[in-house]
Amino acid sequence: MEDFYREYILDHYRNPRNRGVIESPDITYADSNPLCGDEIQIDLLVKDGLVDDVKFSGRGCAISQASVSMLTEMIEGKPIDEVKEITKEDVLELLGITLTPVRVKCALLGLKVLKSGVYGIEAAEDEDL
Amino acid sequence: MTVITGTRPSALDVDAIRADFPILQQERDGKRLVYLDSGATSQKPTSVIEAMDEYYRTYNANVHRGVYRLSELATARYEESRVKVQRFINARSAKEVLFTANVTAALNLVAYSWGRENVGKDDVIVFTEMEHHSNIVPWQILAQITGARLEFIHVTDDGYLDESDIQKVLELRPKLLAVTAVSNVLGTINPVRELAARFHEAGTVVVVDAAQAAPHMPVDVQDWGADFVAITGHKMLGPTGVGVLWGRRELLQAMPPFLGGGDMIREVHLDHTRYAELPYKFEAGTPNISGGIGLGVAVDYLSALGMDTVREHERELVGYALERLSDVPDLRVYGPPAEYHGAAVSFTLADIHPHDLAHILDQENIAVRAGHHCAQPLMERYDIAATTRASFYIYNGQDDVDTLVTALYRAREIFRL
Ligand SMILES: Cc1ncc(COP(=O)(O)O)c(C=O)c1O
Numbered sequence: 306m307e308d309f310y311r312e313y314i315l316d317h318y319r320n321p322r323n324r325g326v327i328e329s330p331d332i333t334y335a336d337s338n339p340l341c342g343d344e345i346q347i348d349l350l351v352k353d354g355l356v357d358d359v360k361f362s363g364r365g366c367a368i369s370q371a372s373v374s375m376l377t378e379m380i381e382g383k384p385i386d387e388v389k390e391i392t393k394e395d396v397l398e399l400l401g402i403t404l405t406p407v408r409v410k411c412a413l414l415g416l417k418v419l420k421s422g423v424y425g426i427e428a429a430e431d432e433d434l
Numbered sequence: 435m436t437v438i439t440g441t442r443p444s445a446l447d448v449d450a451i452r453a454d455f456p457i458l459q460q461e462r463d464g465k466r467l468v469y470l471d472s473g474a475t476s477q478k479p480t481s482v483i484e485a486m487d488e489y490y491r492t493y494n495a496n497v498h499r500g501v502y503r504l505s506e507l508a509t510a511r512y513e514e515s516r517v518k519v520q521r522f523i524n525a526r527s528a529k530e531v532l533f534t535a536n537v538t539a540a541l542n543l544v545a546y547s548w549g550r551e552n553v554g555k556d557d558v559i560v561f562t563e564m565e566h567h568s569n570i571v572p573w574q575i576l577a578q579i580t581g582a583r584l585e586f587i588h589v590t591d592d593g594y595l596d597e598s599d600i601q602k603v604l605e606l607r608p609k610l611l612a613v614t615a616v617s618n619v620l621g622t623i624n625p626v627r628e629l630a631a632r633f634h635e636a637g638t639v640v641v642v643d644a645a646q647a648a649p650h651m652p653v654d655v656q657d658w659g660a661d662f663v664a665i666t667g668h669k670m671l672g673p674t675g676v677g678v679l680w681g682r683r684e685l686l687q688a689m690p691p692f693l694g695g696g697d698m699i700r701e702v703h704l705d706h707t708r709y710a711e712l713p714y715k716f717e718a719g720t721p722n723i724s725g726g727i728g729l730g731v732a733v734d735y736l737s738a739l740g741m742d743t744v745r746e747h748e749r750e751l752v753g754y755a756l757e758r759l760s761d762v763p764d765l766r767v768y769g770p771p772a773e774y775h776g777a778a779v780s781f782t783l784a785d786i787h788p789h790d791l792a793h794i795l796d797q798e799n800i801a802v803r804a805g806h807h808c809a810q811p812l813m814e815r816y817d818i819a820a821t822t823r824a825s826f827y828i829y830n831g832q833d834d835v836d837t838l839v840t841a842l843y844r845a846r847e848i849f850r851l
Contacts, residue, residue, distance in 0.1 A: 309793075310848050310849060315850060319785070343819065365787065366788075367786075367787060367849075408789075408793065
């Protein structure tokens with residue numbers, strides 16, 4: 306258990322990075338885990354195909370909050386195309402702990418929200434063409 | 435007050451009871467199972483499991499139809515259960531005892547059958563802020579269908595129904611009040627008898643969700659004086675998939691059927707049907723026969739213990755739990771003191787999210803529920819996303835509370851508190 310709730314996980318939980326909302330985001334998406342009511346919103350500013358700014362809000366358990374906090378750190382300044390390529394495995398590796406199936410859902414909520422957001426904008430761009 | 439505190443001081447023999455529950459005999463990593471989630475579903479004693487098994491092995495047949503021995507036996511056992519439930523809730527007649535799939539189905543039956551016939555545009559439907567979603571959503575749907583208006587009784591900081599709201603809604607002379615007898619989150623025991631009397635004076639039909647009451651304390655539908663009372667088998671030692679709706683006979687007789695089909699008819703012609711008498715009018719289709727039989731045996735088990743004794747045991751145990759929990763730093767309990775508190779105890783611990791807490795407790799083989807407990811309006815009321823809930827039953831003792839409290843201190847350590 307100590308191994309599970311490692312220092313850096315608790316640190317991200319208690320001192321989340323990039324917490325907040327963006328005034329006029331280019332991308333915003335929110336979703337919740339109906340099982341526990343946890344919810345996450347991610348706002349992005351995109352400039353020249355790069356993530357210029359990212360913020361998240363909502364609430365959840367240490368695993369979901371730490372996971373989304375780390376995820377936002379990871380994508381800052383990254384090309385949106387690369388963000389799209391992020392996989393479950395990447396996020397789980399980032400967390401660095403072994404999770405049971407129920408807790409995997411917690412860990413991946415942030416990624417789910419992020420992907421829904423960035424794919425949404427892709428669809429919108431396609432329409433512009 | 436509808437709480438009947440036991441006159442018999444004899445606490446339950448928890449060790450003897452545990453021996454009746456096969457699931458409690460297991461260990462994980464040398465730790466016995468501390469099951470504190472009976473509010474979600476109770477464990478089942480051997481007698482219930484064996485009765486259902488016996489049905490399938492030795493007299494499996496459909497009910498109410500066959501003229502052969504097996505079918506007669508199955509029908510007799512199934513109908514015996516109805517009578518057991520009737521006695522258990524002190525209904526005047528077994529015809530008032532309808533088998534349903536669960537409490538959700540029972541409440542929906544009232545909403546669709548009684549509601550669509552009796553609720554009209556601008557009528558007022560009232561429910562409370564502490565209801566389970568299954569005693570909220572059917573009324574919202576009914577309001578959408580009929581154009582009725584919804585009004586609410588809110589909950590006070592310490593977990594009681596707000597008296598000023600009760601007075602306010604009474605003045606509206608509502609068509610219907612839906613209220614839980616016992617909150618599945620706060621544990622609050624509501625004064626059902628008093629509410630039924632007051633709302634009847636306003637001409638209101640009173641529907642009681644007794645899902646968290648029937649397993650834990652005497653339920654006397656005649657004493658309560660409500661119009662409909664819904665219970666669910668799986669929270670009271672019975673199997674899943676069987677519940678009960680009790681309704682006042684005059685109301686049930688006047689109501690149209692809910693589901694149409696086999697078993698609920700007297701005669702069917704191509705262009706019309708005459709419906710069966712009570713309770714069959716509301717029991718279309720092949721019922722959950724093994725479930726009904728199992729529920730009857732569950733009721734036997736509880737009746738043998740005595741529901742006053744069960745209540746007394748849990749009042750003592752919850753009192754002990756509330757006391758022990760109050761010593762844990764940064765722990766907040768939601769809900770009233772033991773006297774008005776049913777078997778469910780909800781709490782939060784510092785900044786530890788209930789999911790994390792439940793996960794940590796699981797390492798000690800303690801099963802608790804973490805989440806919104808299908809009561810999201812109540813979570814909003816207290817401005818929390820979730821709580822951790824320990825809910826107690828006849829097989830829980832003070833040792834379970836002690837194990838829980840030790841694990842909570844462990845959780846504090848893990849979270850560096
Ligand atoms: C107060 C209350 N009402 C209704 C229900 C729903 O019960 P069921 O799922 O058996 O219909 C529950 C159980 O979760 C409950 O605690």
